[in-house]
Amino acid sequence: xxxxxxEWFPIxxxxxxxxxxxxxxxxxxxxxxxxxxxxxxxxxxxxELYLQKRSVYKDIQPGKWDTAVGGHVDYGEKIEEALCREVxxxxxxxxxxxxxxxxxxxESAIEKELVHSYKxxxxxxxxxxxxxxxxxxxxxxxxxxxxxxxxxxxxxxxxEFLRFFSKNIxxx
Numbered sequence: 001x002x003x004x005x006x007e008w009f010p011i012x013x014x015x016x017x018x019x020x021x022x023x024x025x026x027x028x029x030x031x032x033x034x035x036x037x038x039x040x041x042x043x044x045x046x047x048e049l050y051l052q053k054r055s056v057y058k059d060i061q062p063g064k065w066d067t068a069v070g071g072h073v074d075y076g077e078k079i080e081e082a083l084c085r086e087v088x089x090x091x092x093x094x095x096x097x098x099x100x101x102x103x104x105x106x107e108s109a110i111e112k113e114l115v116h117s118y119k120x121x122x123x124x125x126x127x128x129x130x131x132x133x134x135x136x137x138x139x140x141x142x143x144x145x146x147x148x149x150x151x152x153x154x155x156x157x158x159x160e161f162l163r164f165f166s167k168n169i170x171x172x
Contacts, residue, residue, distance in 0.1 A: 008075040009035040012114055014105060021075045028059060032112040034105070035072065038083040039160065040098065041119040042068035042091070042126075044138055049165070051144075052090065052128065053135035054154070060111070061154040063134070070156075079116050091136075092127030096120045101164050106156050117160060141165060 011020035011033045020033075027035045042050040050068040054061055071086035073079060080098075087093050098118040106113045128136045145166065148158055 009072050010075045012036055016114060028111050030110050034112045034114055036079065036114045036116060037070060037072050038079060038086055039067045039115055039117045040069040040083060040087055043119065043121050045121060045123055048138035048140050049144065050136060050138050052133040055132060055134050064154045065152055066154045066157045083118060090129055090132045093122065095124065096122050
């Protein structure tokens with residue numbers, strides 16, 4: 001099995017066309033090579049959002065609360081395949097219906113991602129992978145809103161939350 005640093009990611013255009021490939025290490029070394037990732041926002045029937053607490057061993061944003069599922073697309077893998085693989089790996093879920101929220105560019109100090117974001121409503125059991133994340137729980141949207149900007153969440157989650165969900169809070 002490959003280590004995380006030996007994983008191959010597609011390098012893509014802003015439209016998602018694959019134009020090359022690079023290792024995880026190359027994509028996260030400040031090169032800013034655009035590579036695709038998938039996110040799943042998992043809601044329960046009460047409208048609460050499940051968040052994962054990233055492992056302290058992660059190379060990006062360790063120990064912060066983040067999207068329920070987030071992961072890289074492997075070279076040669078379709079976006080929907082990556083989403084299903086990541087959801088199964090991180091939460092042990094195989095029976096969900098994803099709804100596409102959108103696709104956008106996210107850039108941090110060391111990387112640039114083409115984020116394919118989805119949401120789902122899920123009522124089954126969640127089996128978090130302890131090697132992938134340190135904790136996970138449902139948060140109310142108001143609780144998330146009150147915690148924004150306090151270094152609790154990843155910057156990517158905060159920007160995505162504001163992009164897709166803050167209007168739900170403002171309309172209440």
